[in-house]
Amino acid sequence: MKITVIGCGRWGSLIAWYLDRIKHDVTLYGRESSKHMQRFLCERRNDLLTLPESVKLETRLDCIVDAEVIVISINSQGLQALMDEIKPFEVKGKIFVLCMKGIEISTGRRLSQVANDNLDYSNEVAVWLGPGHVQEFYNGIPNCMVIDSNNDKVKKLLVESFSSDLIRFYYGQDLIGNEIGAAAKNVIGIAAGMLDGLNLSTLKGALMSRGTREIARLIKAVGGNELSAYGLCHLGDYEATVFSKYSHNRQFGEAFVRNEEYKELAEGYYTVKALMNLAKNYGVELPITTAVYEILYQSKDPKEVLDGLFTRSLKNEF
Secondary structure, X not given: OEEEEEOOOHHHHHHHHHHHHOOOEEEEEOOOOOHHHHHHHHHOEOOOOEOOOOOEEEOOHHHHOOOOEEEEXXXXXXXXXXXXXXXXXXXXXXXXXXXXXXXXXXXXXXXXXXXXXXXXXXOEEEEEEOOOOHHHHHOOOOEEXXXXXXXXXXXXXXXXXXXXXXXXXXXXXXXXXXXXXXXXXXXXXXXXXXHHHOOOHHHHHHHHHHHHHHHHHHHHHHOOOHHHHHOOOOHHHHHHHHHOOOOHHHHHHHHHHOOOOOOOOOOHHHHHHHHHHHHHHHOOOOHHHHHHHHHHHOOOOXXXXXXXXXXXXXXXXX
């Protein structure tokens, strides 16, 4: 299968490496101005992995024209801008696979909606979600992930073409729930990091239980299956997000409450704003999400916000 991967950051480069490993014809695209791409062009490596010579490197976006599948791994809030760049090529008959986790803040659109709104009807859109870190996959540590699409034939093709001894893919059954759940887990990751920073890591069990429950309510309200929150897109990704030393969202949350600088991308920082908008539009109570938002955007004291969660009215667990 001829595949172009757009995005030469840590996850995009890992995807290119992985798809090449399972014998696809892979091109990795990055902007000529990207420091990541410049390093790949010079050294074929970054701090996490080395790309084999069989992965082609490209700085011209017209490399998508000959691809059968276009895999996208960029900042989720930049997807609309990328789709604007793709429009002049008038691509047809392609499968777009989105590997980011987020919700567009300004519109509340899920990323598959952003893509579909900008593509000819002949193209198909799928999402690739679930747990796993570059460092672990590159070192041969396997994991399970999920691929979902509104087109069952596309879903089947991708799951069968992308599965291997390193990644076991499951067929997603709820595009709405999978996308919201995947985006929201990054917010829970930030909350987990805040608990670590406050030396309250023992509360992570409660965070996982209650966090999954509130996201399940949101998924149901938006029109998805609330059980998706308990699948690979959300709860199944908690180990990699809530506990892992590699989790950027967890690291960001920890650094934030300790007033330390953190320079890596933490998608949950943006997603929490989108979730707050969805919660308002659909009338859903999201106490943990609200707490993270208040700390990040309203400069509220983390300990006071945590106390507020504990003093909420008493209620049944379910």
